[in-house]
Amino acid sequence: MVMRLVVMLVAAAACSSGSSSSAPPPSPAKDPGPPPALAAEPAKPATPPAPAQMTLAEAGIVPDWIDPKADPCTDFYAFACGGFTKTATIPPDRSSWGAIELVVKDSEDVLHTVLEDAAKSAPGDPGLGKLGGYYAACMDEPAIEHAGSAPVQPLLDIIAKVRDARTAAAAVVALHAETVFALFAIGPQQDFHDATQVIAGIDQAGLGLPDRKYYLEDKGTMGKTRAAYRAHVARVFQLLGQREPVAKASADEVMRVETALARLQQDEVVRRDPHMVYHRVDRAGLETKIAPSFPWGDYLAALGIPDVTAISVNDPAYYTAVAALLATEKPAALRSYLTAAVLRDQADLLGKAWVDEAFAMRKELTGEKELPPRWRRCLRRTDRDLGELLGQSYVKARFGGEAKARAADLTKTVLEAMRQELDHLPWMDDPTRAQARRKLDKMAYLVGFPDKWRTYGFEVKRGDFAGNVRAASRWELARQLAKIGKPVDRFDWGMTPPTVNAYYDPTLNELALPAGQLQPPFFGATFHPAVNFGSTGGGTIGHEMTHGFDDEGSQFDADGNLADWWSKPTKDKFAAATKCVIDQYANYEAVPKVKLDGKLTAGENIADNGGVKLAYQAYQAWRARQPTPPPHLVGGYTDDQLYFMAYAQSWCDKMTPEMLETRAHSNPHSPPMWRVNGVIVNQPGFGPAFKCAAGTPMNPGKPCSVW
């Protein structure tokens, strides 16, 4: 999907081509008014009072994850998580194992049972019937094997017609209508300059490696990965029936075309500047100036939006160059490029040989040793395509009672701390402060699950897995594109309820906390409040809230418009504070010899640091208000210590070196260890809490401080 500048708590699973549509999209729900703004009402107690006596485990800290031999003042991550990282092994079918994955596994186990039952019994309930049918079709490996490569044949037939620039463009149009986004992608986008309007956004896309750098640079293992990719693409062509030398030549052509695209595409650091990715050229600009040779009228008609004229592109020059590439590149090379794009998107819908080949490339990037079991892959597909149907069962099982109200209260308490912080922030002048407060007061939040569940208007057939996925993709694309020209739906969730993640959307000035993120060990109704504040209050809520004011979010105003509300002196101080964070993290290594990109990770690091600082203040303020404060000492640790331990333990995690490196090259999130220690060294509350002398590694002095 395109250019929704949402910032997530953790790296999401790669968003495959996304969306699309055959059945008519649902009519928009009647607007029930905006979601609750954070400023709406004062917070009630964020968590129920903790009993006077509790064990560490009852408080929500995992005792076995602590390494009592590690010195918290030397390496806090080793102290809070060493017991875990020294003993845990990453399951062979995963690229990481830790707190997040434990919650994911729990949700997978819950939903596995739901889907198996639904698949078996053909339930009367139409929702369960659809879930069961979809899942059963995905699990039906004999039928999938029997179909061979037939499911992709219609897409290959489209490509076979390419013989010049005109037919190549026609193939791109037809593939996009089937949600295979070669060269670029399209979706709805709030107009950065008028957030009340939804326009079409077109963005660069269509590379097989995770980032353009992989084609152009040789850092770390990039060269090896590039060679593995070339060999993988050649094997894909062999599976399609080409002889080995021909297949290798096809793969070389794919590499040449993708490398050319990579050169034309914007770097991820450049793309953190919203001004660089918003160009409201409109249809007239595309048709008359930027890429007149591309059939934009046919394109929009094929996508079901023939009348759309309001369009932004990430970079006009890219589309001029892509149109030129279609005209100058050999048709055979374009066919190879498009074929590789189709099979990258669709291999998992085919038989074992295709799935295994796709996995051979995947494991290069993730370090996974084995394919996850079929049921789990099918469960993830179901979550992707029918997520708000499936999510209802999850909510029933894991997010009942007062969970939603409690999480909302915690959110409000952190908000109050942020408001206090804004009032006293020394580097901010008063005019800017007034605007920042306005933005905070208008910040809205979604908690747990949607108030109104999405319905899915496409047909599911048992025995036609690929057909179901394609119908789902087309339906979702149509649903997305139908937003263009309509009022913004602030209640349309960007994540499903079981998702263990969260996000902030700057164009909506809204944060979303799915039920999956509000689970133990992150959040527990009976946990010590310091633990809930440390993990969920700081690590999640404060983190997302701070995104509204990070290097990217700070460029959008209270209403989600790209507008500069900063005075020059305050902006200069903000830039200096941001540079401190950039330089700090650029010194950290993800794996030996591969350092983090301080600029790419700046927004996430600012959010981590700000979130933990804010929620710490929120906890202090909350505790001071309690007639009966929660226990001060639990298992030998003070509640201030519990706060930081809870934050750290939410990042206890072991990750394959392959995944650590892939993320360092392409992902804005720092690795778990630096999400802890990089934050801890900047926390004014940490040194006193653990009595770390000034100058110790975790209390080094001269902290970076943005929020």
Ligand SMILES: [Zn+2]
């Ligand atoms: Zn984030």
